[in-house]
Amino acid sequence: MTSVNDQTQIEQETGNTEGESKDSVKQEKEMKPEESNANSPTELSKLTKIVKHSKPEQPLGFDGFKKQYYRYASKFGTTLNLLVVGGSSLGKTTFVNSLIQGSLTGKKTAKTSDFMQHRLRMTDGDINFNLTILDTPGFGEKCDNSNCWKPLANILVQRLNAYFENEIKACRQLPIVDTRIHGCLFFINPTGHMLDPLELYVMKRIDRFVNIIPVIAKADMLTPEECARFKRNIIKDLQHEHIQFFHEPGKSIEGINYGMPEPFALIGATKGMQSDSKNAIRGREYPWGVINIDDPQHSDFCAFRNFLLYTHAEALIEKTHKVIYDALRTERLNKLKSQPNGFYTSSKKLVEEYMKAELGRVERSLRQTVQDKLQEKENLLAYTEKQLEAKHKEYEESLINRCNELKSQKQSLENLVRSDKTKKHSIFFK
Ligand SMILES: Nc1nc2c(ncn2[C@@H]2O[C@H](COP(=O)(O)OP(=O)(O)OP(=O)(O)O)[C@@H](O)[C@H]2O)c(=O)[nH]1
Ligand SMILES: [Mg+2]
16 A cells, blocks of 8 residues: 555655646656666656645545455454364363353363364454364374374365365355364473474474464463473474474564564463452462463463454464465465366365375385384394304303313323323332
């Protein structure tokens, strides 16, 4: 959007002066491309249409753009889809309940055994906000967790593919319903040290398909210093492992920090209670006191809710559309192009293909690991064998030496005995 001030700047850059304008709004003559030297930057600037506004005190109407956007947003609303992922019993369901202001019965949440979708339609004035949260069962409970990322990747790819399939149809289903996941709230075990290898493994498998938003679960288990250190360690681990996660360089607009420098530390609550000042709060009770999850001094819950709903919803949606979906779209279109007669592959088949390829990759890496271990063991065996052979040879040599020594001792003793006998014989005959 160009303001009147910007307009003046453009005029200065293109060398036009206010004195040149005679009519109230004058349109500069457009040069035909063949008349100009298109390669020269000064000539190129002359091709630009410049509308001069002789009464700068009267607005051109660009400021109505905000209203246009407002009307558009209130007509169609905003849709944000979130996926909640993490190890088992890290408080995912409790957090979802806290976010959507669900049940505050104080009852223990049941173990999540399947994907659970919560839909919420919120209104703020005329603007509708459609929030969908997909709660998932916790991973990491099996002996072999190498496949625990698959259901997550499956749902992410499926939804991206569904959007792509609708988009490439000649007659698209309108309005387009966006079911793509815009953010993955990744609950991290509050160890206080570093990320769990399984957490890194799962993140690595899904970071191509979604904006990963790392959050520290059950932050009440950490002291403020431990929590601050843990946040820094998490970022270091993610950068070290080249895991793509959602972040923006910290920037502050009108006193609100729009950046996301560190993971949020969350505390979930299932119980409504009264604070010391008799206010109704949502919190957790401990022998030493009460934690109010909405208190910014106790947890980042409020900051995180603001981040998701007020400050970064658009950024999450835009990044999903312009970066994540675009990469998948390019890949799929290239695939379509390379196939004879633009052969179309259904999303189910694409997911199957993806899963097959990933399974092949995991299998190959496992086979390689087993082979490496086998080779290591064989090398160790060969080394031990060599050492044993050398020891055996040494022992054999020492035995032969000892045998020769004993033989020579025996010989000398026999000689001694023989000389004694001759001595005795000579004395007797004397
Ligand atoms: N200390 C502490 N406990 C919590 C917090 N949030 C939830 N819990 C407790 O952790 C237990 C598990 O909570 P859930 O919300 O069921 O955890 P989940 O991650 O959904 O578990 P699964 O669905 O089995 O993976 C419950 O007893 C909760 O009360 C928290 O912030 N701090
Ligand atoms: Mg759960």
